[in-house]
Amino acid sequence: MPTDKLYYSDSYVTNFTARIVSSVALPSGQSAVILDRTAFYPESGGQPADTGLIDGFRVLDVQEKNGEILHILDTCPKEEKVTGTVDWARRFDHMQQHSGEHVLTGAFGKVLNASNIGFHLGQTSSQIDLDIEVLTAEQAAEVERAANTIVFKNTPIHIHFIDSSGLNKFPLRKQPTKHYDNLRLIEVPDFDCCPCGGTHVASTGEIGLIKIRSWERKKSGIRIDFVCGLRALADYQEKNETVKDLSGKLSVPPAELSSAYDKQAARLDTLNKELTAAQKELTQHLAHKLYSQSQVSGDWHIITYTQTNISPAALNDLARELITHPAAVALLAGSNADNTKAHLVFGANPTLTDVNMNAALKVALPHINGKGGGSPQAAQGGGSNIAGIRQALAVARDFLLESK
């Protein structure tokens, strides 16, 4: 005898007694228990499985395999007669989302003549795939209005069990994929009717608010992301807090948040440009000062310079500026803000042909425990030993002078 699916005729059964028909010890150490009747919904049709307790033992998962409903438990109950308790909060949440899917699908059909080609009930939100190419914000809002109007009408949701001959009595939006002797239909009168094995609320008012959160283009059409009931409330609460917070920070009412953001972004853009110009000027001044203090050796002007709290990019900018000066040979070193990384940037004026900055870098790198490379004119690298920076610059300078 197949398990009597109590949830098929009544989604509100949460406590039930049953008899263990068989149980199997799984390789994982868990047990799979089959009952003569159950209110536990197995994962199927895009809806996750119920959880709860059987004789006080946690039901971790429920799966339907080869027509049998397997209750996965950590421990197998000892008694043959057991009591099952479905986690109602989780079940009711699934009922709200799943029933909302039917109503929302009905609304997409009515408003846009769109069909539902896929459904997934997720942990925080759910998705419906639709066979349409585009969805505008106005269309989505209209669909939401149509769906929520059905919610507010508090229409009863009917469950029908029919055989194949009864099919043409119902305006099905989706035909069954195979022949059934006993097909279960879910009907929201005058709105949506389709074969479904899931758990639903008794009337649309229990779904609560239906809200489309976003949508994206997929290969097969449009995928919408939506929430219903308590999830919609949680979503609204979270978004309201965010809006309140931003509204306070920017000192504007919610309706002006977007324009306030645009103003801030434009201001930031201007400041960035001003900062870049100021940094360039500062770099030019520093380069000029360092060049004037450079060590002259033959026809070279050698600059060795170390700065803490400087990025490799800023050190590069300084090197680029320095080597525009005649005969400049720049050996620069820096460390990042939290003193965990050392960087070396070596460069020479392009007219100098008797330097090899890459070779100088190679002798310097071991002192900072680093890696890097470059060309005879410019080379750079980074490492982890900040304490070795001074020594790295000294050996690089000595190397260049000896190889001259």
Ligand SMILES: [Zn+2]
């Ligand atoms: Zn359903």
